[in-house]
Amino acid sequence: MAIIAIQDLTKRFGPKSASRPAVDGFSLTVEPGEIFGLLGPNGAGKSTLIKMLTTLLPATSGQATIAGCDIGRQPMGVQRRIGYVPQALSVDGTLTGYENLLILAKLYGVPRRQRLDRIGAVLQYVGLESVAHRLVNTYSGGMIRRLEMAQATLHRPPVLFLDEPTVGLDPVARKAMWDLILQLRHDYGTTVFLTTHFMEEADVLCDRIAMLYHGQQVAIGTPAALKATVPHPETTPGASPETTMDDVFIHYTRNALTTETEGGYRDTSTTRRTAKRLG
Amino acid sequence: MTRQPHAAPLNDWANGTRVTAPIADFAAKALVAAELEVRKLRHDPIQLFTRAVQPVLWLTIFGQVFTQVRGIPTGGLSYMDFMTPGILAQSVLFMSIFTGLLVIWEKDLGILHKLMVSPAPKSALVLGKAIGAGVRCLSQLLIVYIVAALLGVGLSWRPLDILGVATVVMLGAALFSTFSLIVACWAQTHERVMGVGQLMMMPLFFASNAIYPIDIMPGWLQVVSRLNPLTYMVDALRNLMLVEPAGSYSLGLSMSILIGVSALLIAFCGRLYPRLVR
Ligand SMILES: Nc1ncnc2c1ncn2[C@@H]1O[C@H](COP(=O)(O)OP(=O)(O)OP(=O)(O)O)[C@@H](O)[C@H]1O
Ligand SMILES: [Mg+2]
Numbered sequence: 001m002a003i004i005a006i007q008d009l010t011k012r013f014g015p016k017s018a019s020r021p022a023v024d025g026f027s028l029t030v031e032p033g034e035i036f037g038l039l040g041p042n043g044a045g046k047s048t049l050i051k052m053l054t055t056l057l058p059a060t061s062g063q064a065t066i067a068g069c070d071i072g073r074q075p076m077g078v079q080r081r082i083g084y085v086p087q088a089l090s091v092d093g094t095l096t097g098y099e100n101l102l103i104l105a106k107l108y109g110v111p112r113r114q115r116l117d118r119i120g121a122v123l124q125y126v127g128l129e130s131v132a133h134r135l136v137n138t139y140s141g142g143m144i145r146r147l148e149m150a151q152a153t154l155h156r157p158p159v160l161f162l163d164e165p166t167v168g169l170d171p172v173a174r175k176a177m178w179d180l181i182l183q184l185r186h187d188y189g190t191t192v193f194l195t196t197h198f199m200e201e202a203d204v205l206c207d208r209i210a211m212l213y214h215g216q217q218v219a220i221g222t223p224a225a226l227k228a229t230v231p232h233p234e235t236t237p238g239a240s241p242e243t244t245m246d247d248v249f250i251h252y253t254r255n256a257l258t259t260e261t262e263g264g265y266r267d268t269s270t271t272r273r274t275a276k277r278l279g
Numbered sequence: 280m281t282r283q284p285h286a287a288p289l290n291d292w293a294n295g296t297r298v299t300a301p302i303a304d305f306a307a308k309a310l311v312a313a314e315l316e317v318r319k320l321r322h323d324p325i326q327l328f329t330r331a332v333q334p335v336l337w338l339t340i341f342g343q344v345f346t347q348v349r350g351i352p353t354g355g356l357s358y359m360d361f362m363t364p365g366i367l368a369q370s371v372l373f374m375s376i377f378t379g380l381l382v383i384w385e386k387d388l389g390i391l392h393k394l395m396v397s398p399a400p401k402s403a404l405v406l407g408k409a410i411g412a413g414v415r416c417l418s419q420l421l422i423v424y425i426v427a428a429l430l431g432v433g434l435s436w437r438p439l440d441i442l443g444v445a446t447v448v449m450l451g452a453a454l455f456s457t458f459s460l461i462v463a464c465w466a467q468t469h470e471r472v473m474g475v476g477q478l479m480m481m482p483l484f485f486a487s488n489a490i491y492p493i494d495i496m497p498g499w500l501q502v503v504s505r506l507n508p509l510t511y512m513v514d515a516l517r518n519l520m521l522v523e524p525a526g527s528y529s530l531g532l533s534m535s536i537l538i539g540v541s542a543l544l545i546a547f548c549g550r551l552y553p554r555l556v557r
Contacts, residue, residue, distance in 0.1 A: 054396050056556050079398040088389025094319050103318070106311040107397040109304075135322065151393070 001068075002029035003159060003191050004036075004053070008062035011048050011215075021060065022048040024215035030208075032158070035185060035192045037206035039199075041253050045215040046195040047087050050163050053193070054084045067158050080108070083152030087163040087195075090148050091136050097123070097147050098132040101154060108155040122150040126180065142173030149180060153190075160184065162194040166201060174198075178205055199245035209245075211252045218252045308399040312407020317414055327418035334370040334419060338363065338426050341490075351491050356525050363427045363434075364516035365489030367444075368509055370419040371451045375412045376480050378456035379463030379472040382408065386555050395556050402549025405460060409545060412456035413449030420448050433522040443519040443530075450537040451512040457544040464551035489513050493527075511536045 006028045012021040023045040030036045038046050051057040053064060055075040063070060069077030084090075091100045101119045110118055123129045126146040136144065145165065152160060165181070166174040178201065184190045196202055202209050203223045211219040211226075219226060227243040230251045320327065338359075345351060346358040353361040385391045394404055427434055435441075462475045486500060487509040493501050504510050515533035518526035526533070 051556075056392060056395060056553070058557075076398045079396055082396070084393075084396050086389050086392045088392070090389050090393040092315075092319070092390050094322055095315075099318050103311060103315045104393070104397065106314070107308060107394070107399050109307075109398070 003032045003034075003067055004028070004030035004064070004193060006053070006062075006064040009049070009052060009059050009064055010061045011045070011052055011057060012060045021045075021215050023052065023212075025062065026212075026215070026217055027062075028210060028217070028220070030191060030193060032191055033185060033189045034207050035181065035194070035205055037202040037209040038193070038195045038212055039197075039202055039209055039249060040195075040212035044212040044253075046212055047163055048215075049212070050084075050161050050193070050195065054082060054161055055079060080155070081157055081159060083155070083157040083160045085145075085148045085152050085160075085162045085165060087167070089144070091144060091151060093137040094135065096133050096135055097128055097139070097150075100136060100147065101151060104151050105154050110155060118154060122154055125153075126150045127176075140173075141168050142170065142176065145169060145173070145177060146180070149177075153184065156188070157190070159191045159193065162192060164195055164197065166196065166198060174201070181205060199249055203245045211249070213253050219248075305400050305403050308403035309406040309410065312394070312399070312404045313410035313414070314407075316408065316411025320411075320415065327415060328422070330370070330374055330419065331422045333373065334366050334423050335426050337366045337369065338423070338430060342366070342430070345490075352495065353492065354525065356521075356523070357433075359427075359430060359432050360521055360523075361492075361517075361525070362490050363423065363432045364520050365487075365513050367420060367423040367448070367520070368451060368487075368513045368516055369484055369489055370423065371416045371448055371512070372455050372483060372509060373480055374416050374419060375452045375454075375456035376459050376476045376483075377473070378408065378412050379459035379461075379466075379476070380469060382460055382463050382555065383467070383469050383472055392556050395553060400549065401552040402545055405457060405545050405548045405552055406453075408460060409453035409457050409541070410449070413452040416448050416452040417445060420445060434520060435522045440519050444516060447512060447515045447519065447534070447537070450534070450541060451509070454508055454512075454537060454541040454544060457541065457548050461544065461548045461551060464548065464554050467555070483507060483509050487513060488527075508537060508540050 006026060009023060009026045010021050011023040013019060026045075026049060028036075038049065040046055048057065052059050053066060053071060055071055055078050059072065063072065065071070066078045067081040069081060071078050091097075095103075098119065101122065102115070105115050105119060120129070123132050126149055128143060128146055128150065131139065131143065136147065139147065149165075152162075162181070166177050169177060181192055181194075182205070185192060194205070206223065208220065208222055209226060210217050219229065221229070223245060226248045227245070230243055230248050342359050342362050345362070349358070351358060351361075382391065395401070424434065458479075459472065459476060463472050466472050466475060486503045487507045488504060489509065493504050493510070496504060511528065511533040514526040514528050515530055515537065518524045518530045518533070
C-alpha cells in the first residue's frame with residue numbers, strides 16, 4: 001500500500017478570483033522505502049505542498065494520507081509518523097545540540113528510559129557526538145543540517161520530508177547528506193520525500209522525480225525515464241552528448257522566465273534568506 | 280562520520296504512542312515547552328536583569344516623591360507600601376506584554392515550525408511559553424523585593440506569602456504574555472506586535488489600582504479599572520506582599536479571575552497558534 005497518497009491537493013492563498021493556486025490539483029502516490037524528489041523553479045509550490053503534507057498548512061481542497069493518516073482529519077497521527085526538515089532553520093541556536101534533541105524527544109513522547117540512549121544513538125548516527133554540548137550558534141552549516149536530520153529522525157518516523165536538504169552546503173557536506181539519506185533508507189526503510197534545486201542530487205538520490213511548475217505536476221518518472229522523454233539537446237561543442245537532468249528541468253520549465261509574474265519579492269527574499277541561513 | 284544503526288527498528292510508532300491520558304499528556308507537553316524557555320534563559324541569564332531599571336526608578340523616585348506629597352488617600356497605609364505591589368505588577372505587565380515579539384522572531388527563523396509539526400497540543404505550547412514568561416518575571420520579583428526592603432516597605436517575609444506572591448506573578452505573566460501571543464497570531468510582524476504592546480501597556484497600567492485607589496477615579500474609569508485584570512493582580516499582591524494585607528477584594532476572587540482569564544486566553548491562543556506558520 002502507498003505510504004503517501006495525494007489526491008487533487010490544491011492550495012490557494014487569498015480569494016479564488018485573485019490568484020492562481022500555489023499548488024494546483026496535485027496527485028501522487030509514493031511507495032514505502034522510496035526516495036522521491038520534487039523539482040521545480042522558485043515559487044513553483046514545492047514548499048507549499050510539503051507544508052500541507054506536514055499539517056502546517058490546511059489544504060484548500062483535495063486530500064492526502066500519510067502512512068494511513070489523513071492530513072486534515074488526523075493531524076496528530078500524521079505528526080507522529082513523519083519527520084520534517086523545513087527549508088528554513090529549525091534548530092535553536094541559543095541551545096546546545098543535545099538540548100535541541102532532548103526537548104524534541106520529550107515533545108514526541110520518547111519514553112524516559114530510552115531518551116538518553118536514543119539521543120546518543122542519533123548523535124552518533126549523524127556524527128555530532130563530540131560537539132553535542134556546544135551551542136548550536138557555533139556549528140557550521142553542515143553540522144546544523146545534520147543536527148536537523150537527527151532531530152527529525154529521533155522518533156523514528158517512517159516518512160521523512162526534507163525541503164531543500166542540501167541548500168547552502170559545500171560539496172563535501174552535501175555528499176555526506178546524500179550518504180545519510182541513503183543510509184536511513186537502507187537501515188530503516190525510511191520513505192524520503194525531498195525537494196531540491198540540484199539536478200545532480202535528484203539524479204543520484206531519487207528513485208522517482210516529479211516536476212512542479214506553477215503548482216502543477218508537468219512530469220513524473222524515474223530519472224532515466226524523464227531523460228528519455230526530452231528531445232536530445234543540440235550538441236554544442238564541448239557539451240556532454242548525453243541528456244542530463246538539467247536538460248530535463250529546462251525542457252519542462254522553460255517558460256518560467258517569460259511567464260514569471262507575481263511573488264517575485266517574496267520568493268527572492270525567502271531564497272536569499274535560505275542561502276544565508278547557515279551563516 | 281561513523282554510523283551505528285539504531286538499536287530498535289525505526290517504525291516503532293505503531294505501538295504504545297496512543298495518548299491514553301489527554302490531561303496528563305497536555306501537562307507533560309506544556310512542561311516540556313516551558314523547559315525549552317527556561318533552558319534558553321539559562322544560557323543567557325543577563326537579559327533578566329536588563330529590565331531592572333524601570334521598577335527601581337518608579338520605587339525610588341516616583342514612590343519617594345509621592346510619599347512626601349501625601350496627595351493620595353491610601354487608608355492607613357504609607358504610600359510606599361501601597362505602591363510597591365503596584366510596581367511589581369507593572370514590571371510584570373511591561374515585561375510580558377512583548378512576549379509576542381519572541382514568537383515572531385522564532386517564526387521568522389523557522390524554529391517554530393518544528394514545534395508546530397510535533398504531536399503536542401498547540402495550547403500546551405502556548406501554556407509553556409506563558410510559564411516561561413512567568414519564570415522570566417520572577418527576576419522582577421527579586422528586584423522589587425530588594426529595593427522595597429531597602430526603602431523600608433513593610434514586606435511580609437512569611438514563606439507562604441512569598442510563595443503566594445510568586446504564584447500571582449506567574450499568573451499575571453501568563454495572562455499578559457498570552458494576550459501578547461494572541462496579538463502576534465493576528466499581527467504577524469514585529470512592528471505591529473510592538474505597536475499593540477506600546478498601545479496597551481500604559482492604559483492597562485493607568486486604568487488600574489496600581490498607583491492610586493480606584494475610589495478616587497472618575498466613574499467611567501472605575502468601570503474600566505474593575506474590568507482590567509491588572510487590578511486583580513495588584514489587589515492579590517496587596518493581600519500577600521505586605522505585613523498588613525491591604526487588598527479590597529478577597530484573595531480567592533482575585534486568584535479565580537486571574538486563573539479563569541488566563542485559561543480562556545490560553546485555550547483561545549492555542550486555536551490561533553498554527554496561523555503563525557501559515
Ligand atoms: N503564506 C503565503 N501567503 C501568500 N502566498 C504565499 C505564501 N507562501 C507561499 N506563497 C506563494 O506561493 C507560491 C509557491 O511558493 P513556495 O514557497 O511553495 O515555492 P517553492 O517551490 O518552495 O519555491 P523555492 O524553490 O523558492 O523554495 C509562491 O508564488 C509564493 O509567493
Ligand atoms: Mg521552497
